[in-house]
Amino acid sequence: MSSNHRTLSPEQIENLLNILKARFEKNKHRHEHISWDDVQARLEAHPEKLWSLDEMEATGGEPDVVAIDDNTGEYIFFDCAAESPKGRRSFCYDRDAWESRKEHKPQNNALGAAKAMGVAILTEDEYRQLQQLDKFDLKTSSWVKTPEDIRKLGGAIFCDRRYGKVFTYHNGAESYYGARGFRGVLKI
Template sequence: MNSSKRELSSEQQAELLGILKSRFEKNMNRHKGVEWAKVQEKLEANSEKIWSLNEMEMTGGEPDIVVPIAIGNGKKTDEYVFCDCSAESPKGRRSICYDHHALNARKEHKPENSAVEMAADIGITILTEEQYRELQQLGNFDTKTSSWVITPEPIRKLGGALFCDRRYNTVFLYHNGAESYYAARGFRGWLKV
């Protein structure tokens, strides 16, 4: 992988497309009415998006096409939305605080990264609470882990950050100090193609 160009080799691209197609076909409930051939055509025309999807995959996100209203803005377009659909918060994106400011605020035992920075590096957007709740309508996610969600600025200015999980068949929203990090908390992201 050449990260400076954000492109995959043709072999890596073919492997990723095979993984995505297989996941797409196994989870048709997430994207009724969407045809894989059209998705693949869009992907093959955008190497940077394929690179981002590969990063989502490599960090354990198991990206798949979803058709929730909040992520797709409820409009019919020729764009497709991929979202992290791993059963638990992506393993390669855990043990991180919320954002760069929180990372810098820690005096000791700093995590390696933050959710906001990792999302930007990968080229994806962290889910909002509304998007997270809509994703949960497509399956049972984060029953043992939790995921940071976009935090409104007034809360963030006071040092807090928000995260969600699913327990007791219910989606919960919580708060924590933005500088906190846990082995069972990561983040989920989405990418429009």
């Protein structure tokens, strides 16, 4: 992740906006009926969110607009990289899981990294919404927000797409794999 301070220079902002605009225009099927000019105006009105989008980009997430929140009017960005973001793989689920490992600890945990980036981890429903836009995680998998009753028992859930279907699985929350990361969501 790029930096400890949460502001971007004017050059970084311009670069990020150019990347986001190019991705937006290339993937219009993800956000039909949404105007880039409206998205850019919202981004410019909320510069504090640009740092989080830059973190999503810097860790390989390829964030893109996927919807508008009907209740708040906020634009919803998901990580839209074809595979789980490279800079966020080999993480266990959360801090408790990380602390439970006595040896071979992963470098980080998904929930902690998401919080540090200023984003939330996708829920299972959001993950399924993402999969309706394109085919993601054909070779990787992504942790998703785990219900408390499962987490209290030591488990966590993750999803992927195989055989033309989206699957939800379970694993011990302390597990981590080179092909499993997490996808973030940010509302602006």
